[in-house]
Amino acid sequence: MVTGSTLYPLKFQPILKQKVWGGNKLQELFQKNAEGNVGESWEISGVEENISEIANGPLKGNTLNWVLENYKEKLVGEKVFKNFGNHFPLLFKFIDAREDLSVQVHPNDLLAKARHNSFGKTEMWYILDVEKNGKLILGFNQQMDSKKYLHFLSENRITEILNVEAVKKGDAFLLKPGTVHAIGAGVLLAEIQQTSDITYRIYDWDRPDTNGKLRDLHTDLALEAIDFNPPESKLNYSEVKNSPSPIGTTNFFAVNKLVLSENYLKDLEQVPSFTVYMCLEGSAIIETDDYSEEIKKGETFLIPAHIPKLKFITNSASFLEVYIP
Incomplete structure (x- = not known):
């Protein structure tokens, strides 16, 4: 029961994206209402023309932008609202790659602002499931500069210089802007x-899209965005039960792993922003002073900044816990 103008844990309607490389795991493992080759589930999005809609509670049907404009710092926190105003600063996704994604790169804040009046794209990946020989492409496998890179690209030999990294469930990676990458x-x-949807596509495996046409490549745009220095992408962390385990922190977000085998009370008063929980395994009842709801595997909840504490009632659940430091 929610009274007055009290905010509560918000769940949003997933925005499902058909992709030529997508599969069916988001439906099979996470019970997304997906048909066809769904590659992405945008769990919380403030990207223009992809604004999330609230799926639970009294505010159901309103958009993320609406709740941000009406609740301001109560939703996102004073510091975040001061820095970003009515622009929600992060984007949360689940991604299922049945086939290799395109080899791509994202611009940093400076370049994205100049070219697109947008944020850049720093991102973090947490591996949920891997089939045999699952891999990522992260940077180059040798010393590289723009001249050498363009030579391999022009001869359609780009795959010879890409660094391929085997991955397993539980691995985490930080991808700074400028890192050439692909999900395998x-x-x-x-x-x-x-919050950015700017991608410069470098190589797409000579593969037609869902309309049967080859997708555009962005060779010139990508060249200025690429960081040719070897990336340090993999994040090493230690997992502790019933307490947040830090995975990685950037200027834009901090990510913890939270593995629960018993009830847990989270003090949110010292967190300077909203907090997002992406449920990876199991389920829990989450409770505030005046609201409770179940969060299940494959679901994502946004906990507004003004909520001081959150109780988890569970005997088996794991989450990614995300906030802005």
């Missing part, structure tokens, strides 16, 4: 990123 076939992951 058979990988299911959670992605946390800045």
